Amino acid sequence: MEENKNKVLKLSTAGSVDDGKSTLIGRILYDTNSLTDDKLEAIERSSKLKGNDYLDFSLATDGLVAEREQGITIDVAHIYFSTANRSYIIADTPGHVEYTRNMVTGTSTSQVSIILIDARKGVIEQTKRHFFINNLLRTKEVVVAVNKMDLIGFDQEQYNTIVADFKKMIEASDYKNQNITFIPISALHGDNVVNKSKNLAWFNGNTVMEHLENIRIEDIQEDAKARFQVQTVIRPKTDEFHDFRGYAGKLKGGELKVGDDVTILPSGRKSQIKSIHFFDQEYLSASKGSSITITLTDDINVSRGDLIVKSEELPKEGKQIRATICWMDNQPLAPSSTYFLQHGVKLVKSKVKSIAHKISTDATGAIEKVDQLNMNDLGLVEIQLAQELHFDAYGENKGNGAFILIDTKSNTTAGVGFIE
Amino acid sequence: MNEKVINNPLEDEAIYIFREVAGQFDKPVILFSGGKDSITLVRLAQKAFYPAKIPFPLLHIDTGHNFPETIEFRDQLVKELGLELHVHYVQDNIDAGNVQEESGKYASRNMLQTDSLLQAIEKHGFDACIGGARRDEEKARAKERVFSVRDDFGQWDEKNQRPEVFDMLNGRIDFGQNVRVFPISNWTELDVWSYIQQEKMEIPSIYFAHKRNVFERDGLIWSAHDEYVFRADDEIVTEKVVRFRTVGDMSCTAAVESFAFDIDKVVEEIKASTISERGARIDDKRSEAAMEKRKQQGYF
Numbered sequence: 001m002e003e004n005k006n007k008v009l010k011l012s013t014a015g016s017v018d019d020g021k022s023t024l025i026g027r028i029l030y031d032t033n034s035l036t037d038d039k040l041e042a043i044e045r046s047s048k049l050k051g052n053d054y055l056d057f058s059l060a061t062d063g064l065v066a067e068r069e070q071g072i073t074i075d076v077a078h079i080y081f082s083t084a085n086r087s088y089i090i091a092d093t094p095g096h097v098e099y100t101r102n103m104v105t106g107t108s109t110s111q112v113s114i115i116l117i118d119a120r121k122g123v124i125e126q127t128k129r130h131f132f133i134n135n136l137l138r139t140k141e142v143v144v145a146v147n148k149m150d151l152i153g154f155d156q157e158q159y160n161t162i163v164a165d166f167k168k169m170i171e172a173s174d175y176k177n178q179n180i181t182f183i184p185i186s187a188l189h190g191d192n193v194v195n196k197s198k199n200l201a202w203f204n205g206n207t208v209m210e211h212l213e214n215i216r217i218e219d220i221q222e223d224a225k226a227r228f229q230v231q232t233v234i235r236p237k238t239d240e241f242h243d244f245r246g247y248a249g250k251l252k253g254g255e256l257k258v259g260d261d262v263t264i265l266p267s268g269r270k271s272q273i274k275s276i277h278f279f280d281q282e283y284l285s286a287s288k289g290s291s292i293t294i295t296l297t298d299d300i301n302v303s304r305g306d307l308i309v310k311s312e313e314l315p316k317e318g319k320q321i322r323a324t325i326c327w328m329d330n331q332p333l334a335p336s337s338t339y340f341l342q343h344g345v346k347l348v349k350s351k352v353k354s355i356a357h358k359i360s361t362d363a364t365g366a367i368e369k370v371d372q373l374n375m376n377d378l379g380l381v382e383i384q385l386a387q388e389l390h391f392d393a394y395g396e397n398k399g400n401g402a403f404i405l406i407d408t409k410s411n412t413t414a415g416v417g418f419i420e
Numbered sequence: 421m422n423e424k425v426i427n428n429p430l431e432d433e434a435i436y437i438f439r440e441v442a443g444q445f446d447k448p449v450i451l452f453s454g455g456k457d458s459i460t461l462v463r464l465a466q467k468a469f470y471p472a473k474i475p476f477p478l479l480h481i482d483t484g485h486n487f488p489e490t491i492e493f494r495d496q497l498v499k500e501l502g503l504e505l506h507v508h509y510v511q512d513n514i515d516a517g518n519v520q521e522e523s524g525k526y527a528s529r530n531m532l533q534t535d536s537l538l539q540a541i542e543k544h545g546f547d548a549c550i551g552g553a554r555r556d557e558e559k560a561r562a563k564e565r566v567f568s569v570r571d572d573f574g575q576w577d578e579k580n581q582r583p584e585v586f587d588m589l590n591g592r593i594d595f596g597q598n599v600r601v602f603p604i605s606n607w608t609e610l611d612v613w614s615y616i617q618q619e620k621m622e623i624p625s626i627y628f629a630h631k632r633n634v635f636e637r638d639g640l641i642w643s644a645h646d647e648y649v650f651r652a653d654d655e656i657v658t659e660k661v662v663r664f665r666t667v668g669d670m671s672c673t674a675a676v677e678s679f680a681f682d683i684d685k686v687v688e689e690i691k692a693s694t695i696s697e698r699g700a701r702i703d704d705k706r707s708e709a710a711m712e713k714r715k716q717q718g719y720f
Contacts, residue, residue, distance in 0.1 A: 036693070279466070289429060291468070417585070
């Protein structure tokens with residue numbers, strides 16, 4: 001379909017150990033004919049070696065040697081497949097208690113979350129955790145796949161109980177703007193994954209794939225203001241483009257048009273958009289997601305990290321921010337430690353002034369006083385910055401409301417923050 | 421004047437990554453093999469910095485066992501775009517006794533590239549090496565980051581990778597470390613071919629169906645090029661119409677029978693294909709964890 005040409009839908013999966021996430025992904029790949037002969041052969045071979053009497057589709061995704069040895073997924077893996085309609089990218093994130101950071105990572109780049117529930121266990125602690133993280137990251141489109149229906153005899157009543165339990169969680173959640181779809185499936189046997197199941201004839205809804213195919217990108221995009229952060233300044237210094245001074249970046253949110261009145265931050269200087277370029281062509285406008293180059297009518301000093309916004313849509317500014325942090329490093333976060341804060345492409349020295357509290361990741365989001373945040377902890381913190389930051393609340397603009405903290409010694413990405 | 425810039429998420433993402441490399445590193449280089457993925461990289465880099473020239477040189481690790489068509493193509497492209505090209509020869513390393521040539525039926529110089537790559541990085545002080553690897557190619561690559569930090573020995577520590585959240589890329593490194601950058605991480609083989617088709621890009625002729633002297637081994641079609649590729653006396657040479665899906669060292673790249681003489685036919689063929697691209701890479705068949713092991717040692 002021409003309208004979906006170049007369209008990609010990014011998914012992430014969340015589930016506890018043995019909920020069958022890898023099996024679900026393997027099943028999707030198999031039933032959409034995305035597994036090539038050589039991969040399928042490898043799966044058949046490995047399944048036989050392991051002594052399974054069925055095809056172990058989880059082998060299609062469990063990549064690293066350590067994982068194959070332990071039979072678990074330990075990092076975010078990316079899986080690709082396409083239908084006649086569009087391309088899909090799945091971030092397969094592990095379900096262990098201790099791997100919150102991986103789920104945050106995988107969810108941060110996806111547009112749709114698939115939460116898996118083992119029908120025998122129903123809504124458990126980890127389901128609450130997955131849903132909580134989903135809401136923290138404001139994922140609008142959620143599919144709740146109740147898996148292993150075959151092991152409860154495809155029982156409608158038990159399924160309804162699970163759905164009712166999940167709906168209680170939805171009521172208790174503070175993020176209301178979601179589309180949540182429940183689907184009973186058996187990933188192992190293929191019921192309601194791609195093809196409709198005869199065993200689940202009582203279920204009138206779409207299969208997982210049917211549902212995904214019907215999601216329209218326009219419906220799940222956030223309605224955000226235009227934020228254009230400069231990545232690099234383009235000065236060709238050739239005869240032909242002697243005076244060309246272009247600002248290259250990827251537009252986060254909204255739309256920019258030639259002639260728009262803009263403000264450059266942090267300087268506060270005002271100008272107008274003179275031209276919008278993509279490669280060797282000029283355009284009248286560009287929208288969210290485009291990697292463009294713009295020029296301004298005035299010759300002013302703009303450098304990497306500067307934010308160009310419409311003058312009537314200024315973001316917040318400040319040297320102090322409050323944010324929910326997900327800690328991702330072995331070294332705990334302690335108050336008054338300094339980090340590089342990377343906001344989009346801008347790097348600022350920062351100090352974590354205080355930890356207001358730790359947030360439990362169960363559905364209650366209960367809070368607890370702590371001295372430090374350990375890996376996989378979530379907490380609310382106050383951060384002091386060396387320079388003014390121009391930001392939005394994460395709920396208003398994801399791209400301009402998130403940041404990472406970088407350890408100044410190890411250089412590792414130690415945490416991710418969502419500005420309040 | 422055009423109305424509105426048309427979104428292509430994969431292209432926009434790759435351009436964003438290229439611009440981050442320019443913003444965060446002092447001495448980046450594009451690893452260029454002359455294959456379709458590296459040609460695509462060059463195209464994306466052109467788009468990222470236009471109307472300025474691509475601000476990075478190219479680096480080719482030359483095994484000496486190349487398809488001549490690829491080398492011709494490489495030199496032509498470099499000339500057209502006015503780029504700087506560094507070539508490091510695996511042969512030099514063999515002659516110096518730093519590495520030992522493999523022998524026997526499956527002898528290949530593919531593994532030997534790693535040493536030459538690390539030497540080139542050290543010699544020129546490259547802090548970011550941009551490569552055309554894609555996550556869909558292989559299971560270990562599915563876990564690779566966009567910015568992948570390597571230590572002084574080029575080693576990949578897969579258990580200790582930096583999380584990559586949203587589109588924020590952390591390229592901070594210590595002296596001696598370098599980052600491998602993969603702008604087309606999220607592209608599939610079909611995405612690359614469709615892009616080549618859409619952009620009407622030139623690619624080496626060996627990607628299209630042509631007559632070639634070949635022999636069969638282990639169900640794969642090998643180029644009969646006795647100088648580089650070992651062939652036993654009972655492995656008989658015949659002429660077939662073939663093309664290559666991937667272009668590496670001649671000794672580790674198998675051909676496929678094909679009548680796809682132009683890009684439209686190639687795209688059709690890839691869409692209908694039931695064998696993965698790497699299915700024709702002999703180097704990956706060595707063991708199930710072959711790629712992961714090579715990556716830990718500093719392979720691309």
